[in-house]
Every structure is written in structure tokens, then in C-alpha cells.
Amino acid sequence: MEDKLILGGHEFTSRFILGSGKYNINLIKAAVEQGGAQIITLALRRANTQQSESILDHIPEGVTLLPNTSGARNADEAVRIARLSRAMGCGDFVKVEIMHDAKYLLPDNYETVRATETLAAEGFVVLPYMYPDLNIARDLQSAGAAAVMPLAAPIGSNKGLATKDFIQILIDEIDLPVIVDAGIGRPSQACEAMEMGAAAVMANTAIATAGDVPAMAGAFRQAVEAGRTAYITGMGRVLARGGSASDPLTGFLR
Amino acid sequence: MADINEENSVYFVDSDELPPAALERKHRLETDPSSRTNHMEYLPGMEIIDSDVKDLVLKAVDKYDYNSYTARDVENALSKENCSVEDFKALLSPAAAPYLEQMARKAERITAEHFGNTVYIFTPVYIANYCQNYCVYCGFNCYNNIRRKRLSFEEIEHEMQVIAKTGMEEILMLTGESRKYSDVEYIGEAVKIAKKYFRNIGIEIYPVNTDEYRYLHECGVDYVTVFQETYNTEKYETLHLMGHKRVWPYRFDSQERALNAGMRGAGFSALLGLDDFRKDALATALHVYHLNRRYPHAELSLSCPRLRPIINNEKINPRDVGEKELCQVLCAYRIFLPFAGITVSSRESRQFRDGIAKICATKVSAGVSTGIGDHEEKYTGSQEDDAGDEQFEINDSRTFRSMYDDMERGGLQPVLNDYIYV
Numbered sequence: 314m315e316d317k318l319i320l321g322g323h324e325f326t327s328r329f330i331l332g333s334g335k336y337n338i339n340l341i342k343a344a345v346e347q348g349g350a351q352i353i354t355l356a357l358r359r360a361n362t363q364q365s366e367s368i369l370d371h372i373p374e375g376v377t378l379l380p381n382t383s384g385a386r387n388a389d390e391a392v393r394i395a396r397l398s399r400a401m402g403c404g405d406f407v408k409v410e411i412m413h414d415a416k417y418l419l420p421d422n423y424e425t426v427r428a429t430e431t432l433a434a435e436g437f438v439v440l441p442y443m444y445p446d447l448n449i450a451r452d453l454q455s456a457g458a459a460a461v462m463p464l465a466a467p468i469g470s471n472k473g474l475a476t477k478d479f480i481q482i483l484i485d486e487i488d489l490p491v492i493v494d495a496g497i498g499r500p501s502q503a504c505e506a507m508e509m510g511a512a513a514v515m516a517n518t519a520i521a522t523a524g525d526v527p528a529m530a531g532a533f534r535q536a537v538e539a540g541r542t543a544y545i546t547g548m549g550r551v552l553a554r555g556g557s558a559s560d561p562l563t564g565f566l567r
Numbered sequence: 568m569a570d571i572n573e574e575n576s577v578y579f580v581d582s583d584e585l586p587p588a589a590l591e592r593k594h595r596l597e598t599d600p601s602s603r604t605n606h607m608e609y610l611p612g613m614e615i616i617d618s619d620v621k622d623l624v625l626k627a628v629d630k631y632d633y634n635s636y637t638a639r640d641v642e643n644a645l646s647k648e649n650c651s652v653e654d655f656k657a658l659l660s661p662a663a664a665p666y667l668e669q670m671a672r673k674a675e676r677i678t679a680e681h682f683g684n685t686v687y688i689f690t691p692v693y694i695a696n697y698c699q700n701y702c703v704y705c706g707f708n709c710y711n712n713i714r715r716k717r718l719s720f721e722e723i724e725h726e727m728q729v730i731a732k733t734g735m736e737e738i739l740m741l742t743g744e745s746r747k748y749s750d751v752e753y754i755g756e757a758v759k760i761a762k763k764y765f766r767n768i769g770i771e772i773y774p775v776n777t778d779e780y781r782y783l784h785e786c787g788v789d790y791v792t793v794f795q796e797t798y799n800t801e802k803y804e805t806l807h808l809m810g811h812k813r814v815w816p817y818r819f820d821s822q823e824r825a826l827n828a829g830m831r832g833a834g835f836s837a838l839l840g841l842d843d844f845r846k847d848a849l850a851t852a853l854h855v856y857h858l859n860r861r862y863p864h865a866e867l868s869l870s871c872p873r874l875r876p877i878i879n880n881e882k883i884n885p886r887d888v889g890e891k892e893l894c895q896v897l898c899a900y901r902i903f904l905p906f907a908g909i910t911v912s913s914r915e916s917r918q919f920r921d922g923i924a925k926i927c928a929t930k931v932s933a934g935v936s937t938g939i940g941d942h943e944e945k946y947t948g949s950q951e952d953d954a955g956d957e958q959f960e961i962n963d964s965r966t967f968r969s970m971y972d973d974m975e976r977g978g979l980q981p982v983l984n985d986y987i988y989v
Contacts, residue, residue: 335683
């Protein structure tokens with residue numbers, strides 16, 4: 314059976330979502346290819362350009378665009394940006410990003426639920442970027458989100474799975490795909506997220522700041538695939554402490 | 568304070584064209600403190616907001632003894648993940664000078680995490696150079712004999728077209744500080760014209776009240792920059808001898824009024840070289856730090872101008888702020904305020920700007936003229952007979968295109984627009 318990621322009725326075989334920010338747009342094509350990415354995020358505020366610099370020209374055909382609403386400080390602004398994105402021909406997918414914190418760029422969960430409600434009702438495939446909070450994830454599901462995108466650590470921090478335990482709770486309790494987004498700094502961390510049961514991993518800064526952008530995208534592809542295979546296969550048990558006694562204490566029981 | 572005036576005398580230049588009465592007034596302002604108004608007192612019409620940021624900044628700067636920091640403090644600061652205010656003070660101190668390379672490496676990493684390898688390019692446009700202030704170091708000061716001009720709306724439209732044609736998408740609109748000759752409505756109309764050609768508009772004009780910032784925001788402005796020049800109020804008094812600009816606290820609260828009015832971002836700066844640059848750098852960064860805590864959504868940025876020569880006074884220079892000192896300040900800014908934008912203007916040399924953009928600057932200007940209405944001359948070589956004179960002499964005169972190419976060659980990705988007006 315083929316292992317597919319399904320978002321709002323759309324099927325994908327790749328579980329690695331590539332970001333397009335913070336690096337030379339001429340490298341996007343190679344990064345998509347080596348990363349095997351079928352979904353690429355882009356900040357609409359970067360696409361909204363007059364000249365030849367438009368990032369849209371650099372994204373290979375057949376790749377699904379996931380425009381984000383970065384720059385929005387509340388639900389109303391996010392909704393406006395999403396509508397603009399659709400009008401610009403960027404499709405129905407939208408990653409809701411609402412921040413009014415310039416320092417850590419942490420998402421505003423409350424406003425995110427509000428925007429998700431409006432946009433899902435308008436037929437968008439809504440992927441909300443969120444702080445991993447179970448109650449909010451449930452609200453997002455009720456609001457019509459196609460997935461939830463909890464952060465592993467602050468955007469750009471490369472700190473890895475700082476919110477690991479809470480992401481695990483979402484994976485265990487939420488029926489939507491859980492896509493780990495933000496803060497993933499290395500392929501090993503992406504692999505770990507996939508082993509936990511994440512549906513996909515999204516990375517940007519880790520790749521953008523690598524010495525060789527396309528090669529790092531390739532490394533992430535392998536890590537995500539390895540983690541996914543491990544998750545599906547079911548990993549061997551790990552004992553918290555001690556070994557497994559060959560002469561068990563309860564051996565006397567008949 | 569006779570000694571301060573002696574130090575300031577480098578700035579004093581008398582024009583032959585001034586009528587005797589004006590010259591006499593100028594000399595009195597320069598030499599007799601009692602002829603000057605109280606610089607800490609608001610003038611009628613100036614809005615007073617409830618804010619404790621001024622006091623916090625002034626208190627911290629007052630207590631700052633940068634000679635008390637040691638190499639150990641600097642090493643401590645460099646080894647930490649998060650830079651505290653105390654760490655920042657150490658990084659600004661003379662003890663940090665031998666650690667410049669390490670500071671630069673740390674700053675480079677932090678910049679990459681927050682901004683990737685991008686660099687924004689913008690251009691400033693001066694639309695008027697009338698000024699009603701006597702700030703002794705500034706080319707626009709009302710006693711300086713320069714050609715004055717205020718662009719008509721047709722001329723503004725033309726300037727915008729000339730600049731937009733290069734591909735630039737972000738513009739900073741500037742005026743001299745004169746409510747009389749460049750009133751808020753005039754600036755608002757100019758912004759509406761600019762909005763037709765540019766994606767992102769900032770202003771650097773005289774400070775105004777919240778309702779006026781709100782009006783300008785509705786016209787299309789999203790970014791307000793106000794340079795405090797120096798945070799030493801006593802020194803400020805001896806440099807800004809006359810006019811609205813003399814009122815130090817009203818100027819200090821500008822960014823807060825602008826943010827309250829709905830502006831998206833605000834820019835800050837001291838003019839390094841006017842006073843003790845370490846104290847002014849501390850004050851500028853703390854100004855940003857405290858406003859970030861109160862307005863966490865705001866996009867805040869820092870500039871780092873040093874003094875430059877002006878028309879009729881070639882002697883003005885950045886004094887003890889050499890390029891190494893400037894680099895130290897900028898690296899310290901970056902380490903302390905990882906999220907803040909850092910703009911490096913054409914006051915600095917080409918080499919410096921190319922180098923600093925790789926370490927910590929996030930924004931550079933290009934195609935710069937600080938004169939009025941002379942972009943066409945600059946861009947095409949055609950002469951504009953009645954252009955207004957410039958505010959200061961620039962150093963790096965690269966065009967937009969050559970700046971773009973140089974940044975790209977340096978491994979950076981030039982970004983022209985990262986903005987949606989919402």
C-alpha cells in the first residue's frame with residue numbers, strides 16, 4: 314500500500330515540505346529536486362513583487378504552492394493576505410501564520426483559530442502554524458483545518474524538538490496530520506519528528522543557512538524518509554533503564 | 568558650559584549672506600545658554616504620552632561605566648546563548664575591542680538565523696530641505712546658506728518615476744524639519760503619490776503627534792524613523808540651539824506615538840560622534856529593547872550614522888568613532904537585539920558596507936542623493952538647474968544596480984520587497 318500524505322483531499326508522496334525564504338531564489342529549483350519536495354512554502358509578501366525578482370518564477374511546475382500569511386498580526390490581516398494570494402493565482406492552500414511578536418515570531422493561537430474558521434469556510438486548504446497546545450489543536454480541527462503545524466522551536470532557531478512532548482500529545486490525540494514546522498535545525502531532528510509519528514516536516518532556515526542548499530535539502534529528504542519508514546515499521550522497544558534480565562524476578566511463578 | 572561650546576565651535580560657520588540681526592541672534596544662541604529655551608519642556612501643541620521608557624533609558628545610561636568591564640565579562644557575554652543588558656554593556660565597552668572578530672562571528676550566525684542571507688535595498692528621497700531648526704552639525708540648518716527647495720507634486724511624481732524605473736520597491740521619504748514649509752498634508756499627499764510606485768514607504772520627517780502619524784499611515788506610510796542624535800540631554804541642548812527639534816523628550820517619544828498610531832515599524836538612531844558613542848549606543852539599543860517589550864509586534868530597526876562633512880563645513884568628522892568602533896557597536900547591537908533590522912547608510916564607504924552586510928546589516932541604501940529633486944541628474948546625467956542642496960556628503964555613491972550586483976557577488980540575496988500593506 315502506498316504511503317500518502319493527504320491534505321484537504323490532495324495526495325502527496327513526499328513528506329518533506331520545503332521553505333523558500335532566506336536564500337537565493339536561483340537555488341530553489343535545485344533544492345526542490347534534491348529535497349524531493351512536492352510542497353513549497355512561500356511568503357506572499359515576498360511573492361508580491363513588481364519586478365523580475367518574483368519568487369514564483371523560480372518554483373518548478375507541478376510543485377504545490379503553500380503561501381503563508383507572514384506579516385499578518387491578526388486574523389483579519391491573515392484573511393486578507395490569503396484572499397490576495399488566491400487572487401494572485403497561488404492556489405487554495407494557505408499556511409496561516411499570525412504573529413505579533415517580532416522577537417521570537419511565536420504564533421498567536423487564538424487569532425489563528427479565528428482565521429482558520431473564516432478561510433476554511435471559504436474553501437481554502439488551511440494549514441495553521443501554531444504553538445502545540447492540545448485545546449487549540451482541537452479548536453483548529455473543528456474550525457476546518459486540513460492539518461496542524463506545531464512549532465518545534467522558535468522559527469530560525471535551529472534548536473530542534475524543544476516542544477517534543479507536546480507535539481507527541483497532538484500526534485496521539487488529533488485526527489489531522491501533524492506537520493512539524495519551525496525550529497528544526499538538522500536532518501536528525503527531522504528524522505526524530507517523523508519517528509514520533511509526525512505526518513510531515515517543514516524546514517527552511519536549516520537549509521537556507523547550509524553551505525550547500527540543495528545538498529542539505531537532499532539530506533532532509535533522506536532523514537524524513539528514514540524516520541517515516543521507522544515509524545511505519547514500528548520501532549523496537551527501548552528500555553528506560555537497566556537490561557532485560559534473562560533470569561526474571563517473576564520466574565518462580567507457575 | 569564654556570568648554571562644551573569650545574568643543575562645538577568646529578560646527579559654527581557664519582554665512583556672509585545673513586542679515587546682521589540674524590547673525591547676532593545666531594551668535595547669541597551659540598554663546599549664551601540663557602538665550603536658549605528649556606530643551607526638556609514641551610512646546611504648545613506637542614502631545615505628551617504616558618511612558619516610562621525615557622526614564623528607564625536615561626537612568627541606565629547615567630549609571631553605565633564602560634571602563635569597569637573586563638575581558639572576563641566580555642568572554643562571558645560571548646559564551647552565552649542569550650545576551651542580557653549587562654552582557655551588552657560589556658560588549659560595548661573598550662574591553663571588547665580585542666574580541667571584535669569573535670563578536671563578528673557570533674553576530675554573523677545570529678543574523679543568518681533571523682534573516683538568512685538576505686539584504687534589503689532601499690533608497691531615500693528628500694522632498695524638501697527647508698528647516699526651522701538650528702542644529703549646528705546639519706547641512707539643512709536654518710543658518711546654513713544653501714539652496715532651498717520643496718518639490719511640487721509634479722516633481723515628486725517625476726522623481727518617483729525615475730527611481731521606480733530602476734526596479735527599487737522600497738522608499739524612504741525625508742524632509743527638513745519644517746512644519747511651515749513641509750506640512751503634514753503636503754507630506755501625506757507626497758506619500759500618496761509614492762504609493763503608486765512603491766510597495767513599502769517609510770518616512771523620516773520632524774516628529775508629529777499620534778493623530779498626524781495616523782493620518783500619514785492612512786496615506787500609505789508604514790515605517791517611521793526618528794534619529795535622537797544624542798541621548799545625552801545636556802549635550803543635545805548645546806547642539807540643537809533653536810526650533811522644535813530642540814525639545815528632547817518630544818523627539819524621544821516619537822516612535823511610541825507612531826506605533827500607537829498603527830505604524831508597523833520604527834527606526835532608531837544616535838548620530839555617533841556627537842557625544843560619547845558608547846553611551847549613545849547603549850541608549851539607542853535600550854530604547855529599542857524597551858519598546859520591543861511594550862510593542863512586541865512592532866518591527867524595530869537601528870541605524871548607525873556617523874558624522875559627515877556638510878556644505879560650508881568640511882571639518883565635521885566622526886571624531887573617535889572609527890570603523891572598528893562602528894563595527895563593534897553594530898555587532899553588539901546584533902547580539903543583544905537579534906530581531907532588529909540594522910540599516911547602514913551611504914555615509915559609510917563601499918568596503919565597509921560590503922563587509923558589514925555579511926556580518927549583521929540587513930538593509931542598505933543605494934542610488935542615494937541627499938539633495939532635493941536631483942535623482943534624474945544622478946541617474947541620467949541630465950542637469951537639474953534648481954535642485955536643492957544636500958544634507959551631508961555621502962561616501963558610497965553606488966547605483967541601485969551596482970549595489971544589487973555587489974551584494975549578490977558577496978553571497979547575499981538582495982531583497983527589494985518583503986512587504987504586504989495590510
